[in-house]
Amino acid sequence: MSSLNEFFTKNGYVCVNVFKPDEVEKLREIIEKINGTNRNIGYTSKYFMEFPELFIACVHNKIVSTLKEILEPNYQLLPDFTVDVERYGFNIPMGAWHLDCATEKPNRYLSEKNYRFVKCGIYLQNNSKEFGGGIDVMPGFRRFIRTSNTDLDFKIKGRIEMYTRPLFSKTLDIKAGDFVAFDSRLPHRGTQPSKNIKKDKNNKLYYDNQGMKKMVIYYNASRRRYVQPYLKTWYEKSYLQNANNNLDFFNYKYPDSYPNVFLDELEKHQIDIGQYIPE
Numbered sequence: 449m450s451s452l453n454e455f456f457t458k459n460g461y462v463c464v465n466v467f468k469p470d471e472v473e474k475l476r477e478i479i480e481k482i483n484g485t486n487r488n489i490g491y492t493s494k495y496f497m498e499f500p501e502l503f504i505a506c507v508h509n510k511i512v513s514t515l516k517e518i519l520e521p522n523y524q525l526l527p528d529f530t531v532d533v534e535r536y537g538f539n540i541p542m543g544a545w546h547l548d549c550a551t552e553k554p555n556r557y558l559s560e561k562n563y564r565f566v567k568c569g570i571y572l573q574n575n576s577k578e579f580g581g582g583i584d585v586m587p588g589f590r591r592f593i594r595t596s597n598t599d600l601d602f603k604i605k606g607r608i609e610m611y612t613r614p615l616f617s618k619t620l621d622i623k624a625g626d627f628v629a630f631d632s633r634l635p636h637r638g639t640q641p642s643k644n645i646k647k648d649k650n651n652k653l654y655y656d657n658q659g660m661k662k663m664v665i666y667y668n669a670s671r672r673r674y675v676q677p678y679l680k681t682w683y684e685k686s687y688l689q690n691a692n693n694n695l696d697f698f699n700y701k702y703p704d705s706y707p708n709v710f711l712d713e714l715e716k717h718q719i720d721i722g723q724y725i726p727e
């Protein structure tokens with residue numbers, strides 16, 4: 449087992465330095481163009497289609513080799529790419545701690561031994577307890593105690609996390625240009641800054657960024673076996689119900705809708721994007 453894979457197996461995440469300062473700056477410029485003066489906002493696939501540089505960043509050589517090691521050589525990307533700007537998880541109960549897989553709750557595969565599905569983040573600023581910029585995680589807390597009932601599995605996991613969080617939570621030492629992949633079952637939250645916190649006119653907390661906006665590119669990657677169930681859940685739970693704007697990726701077809709420069713990169717790496725196939 450490679451040392452990266454060993455670290456992931458033990459801790460449920462890996463952090464790798466990928467982008468040089470000038471590359472970070474270029475990505476920040478693109479996001480700045482999209483973002484303007486908004487805060488606490490996410491941008492979906494539509495923006496990646498317009499600015500393929502964002503897609504290309506997600507398949508940087510170092511990132512692909514990392515994911516091949518911790519997932520499998522022909523892993524799949526999921527089509528739900530996002531850019532988050534100035535999101536810290538303020539004003540959310542439970543201090544914003546959550547599991548990304550919570551939306552897939554009734555599914556039994558979440559407690560399968562071979563389940564590997566990761567949230568990927570490209571962080572475009574340093575992280576710190578004072579100013580935020582990255583995430584806090586509970587290293588190693590990614591498995592469920594499997595009972596006969598998935599709801600119960602979640603409850604038990606949630607309780608254990610709640611009581612042990614003060615002891616085991618960790619602010620990741622992320623630097624601008626780092627790539628982090630973490631298990632979708634790993635408890636995490638955006639690192640909440642302790643400095644420069646203000647209240648807006650609606651009495652909501654926000655971070656006064658002093659000219660340095662928090663920007664993160666987020667996307668998902670998985671062992672192939674778990675791609676369809678994930679897409680099916682989102683399709684049935686949200687997309688069909690209310691055509692959730694965050695799910696605009698269902699409007700794009702792979703490969704036809706994607707920019708050629710991105711498709712060439714995918715082909716070079718022998719990976720692809722999962723596409724929902726209704727049964």
Ligand SMILES: [Fe+2]
Pocket residue numbers: 546547548636
């Ligand atoms: Fe999350």
